[in-house]
Amino acid sequence: xxxxxxxxxxxxxxxxxxxxxxxxxxxxxxxxxxxxxxxxxxxxxxxxxxxxxxxxxxxxxxxxxxxxxxxxxxxxxxxxxxxxxxxxxxxxxxxxxxxxxxxxxxxxxxxxxxxxxxxxxxxxxxxxxxxxxxxxxxxxxxxxxxxxxxxxxxxxxxxxxxxxxxxxxxxxxxxxxxxxxxxxxxxxxxxxxxxxxxxxxx
Numbered sequence: 001x002x003x004x005x006x007x008x009x010x011x012x013x014x015x016x017x018x019x020x021x022x023x024x025x026x027x028x029x030x031x032x033x034x035x036x037x038x039x040x041x042x043x044x045x046x047x048x049x050x051x052x053x054x055x056x057x058x059x060x061x062x063x064x065x066x067x068x069x070x071x072x073x074x075x076x077x078x079x080x081x082x083x084x085x086x087x088x089x090x091x092x093x094x095x096x097x098x099x100x101x102x103x104x105x106x107x108x109x110x111x112x113x114x115x116x117x118x119x120x121x122x123x124x125x126x127x128x129x130x131x132x133x134x135x136x137x138x139x140x141x142x143x144x145x146x147x148x149x150x151x152x153x154x155x156x157x158x159x160x161x162x163x164x165x166x167x168x169x170x171x172x173x174x175x176x177x178x179x180x181x182x183x184x185x186x187x188x189x190x191x192x193x194x195x196x197x198x199x200x201x202x
Contacts, residue, residue: 045173046105053101
């Protein structure tokens, strides 16, 4: 019992937790990432990655070929003997790089995907080292869609969301319509989160 004129703080008021309540969440009730409806990237994204990598390998092979021809036309026997093994190694690297450029996207792309929830957007990637990025809409300042030359050739676009105080988070390999629809949805959710925060604070 408190003294007269002094409030009694020994009795906790539990009937009205107010807007800043922080109830405990049991581990068993946490949402599981495996149960999310993960959406795959566009099927043409693997071909787009293959094309980009093969173009880079082709440029390297052209440089190696030019060096090889230069050595052969120089007419110096000593130079030819010295350069033969480095050139063979470079040609082998070009061949291995070309094979890896074809195989890697077929392994990586099926393991990437995104999921959209009411309050956030998620993107997962990686083969040996898996990563899941979660971006709450309440933290997003703006969004952007973009597409390079190869992206447009394959009918693809990228969505980038920019949270406050952090760099952009990109979801690549989307169809152009999907990227634009996601951008519009995220923009709507940003405004909805702002209104909800304003109503809670008032």
